[in-house]
Structure formats: C-alpha cells, structure tokens
Amino acid sequence: EIPIELVNIKGLQLLHLFENKLTGVIPNEFTTLKNLTELDLSINHLNGTIPIGFRDLTKLTSLQLFNNSLSGRIPYALGANSPLWDQTNSPEMYPMELQPASLWCIFASSVTT
Numbered sequence: 001e002i003p004i005e006l007v008n009i010k011g012l013q014l015l016h017l018f019e020n021k022l023t024g025v026i027p028n029e030f031t032t033l034k035n036l037t038e039l040d041l042s043i044n045h046l047n048g049t050i051p052i053g054f055r056d057l058t059k060l061t062s063l064q065l066f067n068n069s070l071s072g073r074i075p076y077a078l079g080a081n082s083p084l085w086d087q088t089n090s091p092e093m094y095p096m097e098l099q100p101a102s103l104w105c106i107f108a109s110s111v112t113t
Contacts, residue, residue, distance in 0.1 A: 018040045
C-alpha cells in the first residue's frame with residue numbers, strides 16, 4: 001500500500017513511487033499535497049478510482065498512472081484548470097472511462113504561468 005504518512009510532508013513537490021509493487025487504492029489524502037508538481041504511481045498494482053480531489057492539485061504538471069488496474073472515470077475537472085491538460089489531446093478522449101489494466105498517462109507538454 002501507499003504509505004499514508006507521505007501526506008505529512010507538506011512541501012512535497014515530487015513523488016515517484018513507480019514500480020514498487022504497491023497495492024490498494026490511491027489515498028484521498030494525497031489531494032492535500034498542494035505543492036505536488038509530479039506524481040508517478042505507474043507500474044504498480046493499484047486499483048479503484050482516481051480521487052476527485054486531484055482536480056485541486058493546480059501545481060501538478062505530471063501525473064503518471066499507467067500499468068495499474070484503475071477503473072471509473074477520470075475526474076472531469078482534472079486538467080481543465082491545470083497545466084496537466086494538453087490541448088493537443090482529442091476532445092473525444094476527455095473525460096474518458098478507465099478500463100482495468102488500462103494504460104494512462106498525462107504529461108504537460110509545456111507549462112506556462
């Protein structure tokens with residue numbers, strides 16, 4: 001499981017936990033990490049949905065969740081007001097339904113402030 005204690009690091013900007021054989025769900029508490037710019041949880045065994053509160057992580061420029069077993073919908077607001085949303089993505093793909101074991105990765109191609 002993802003160590004919930006990580007949310008106590010309030011200044012955390014980069015969190016790379018890829019390929020760690022993590023199981024369980026993405027904790028809702030991660031949405032309190034307001035300074036997070038990069039989150040990589042790829043290549044694990046995570047399931048469940050993407051917490052809706054991720055839409056409030058306005059500094060997030062890289063979110064990698066591929067090679068997991070996530071399901072449900074990508075929160076509609078995720079990326080709408082965030083540098084995560086790459087305008088080159090086709091509108092038909094947003095919002096999209098996640099399928100178990102789907103490949104999903106959002107990257108900011110360029111971020112301007």
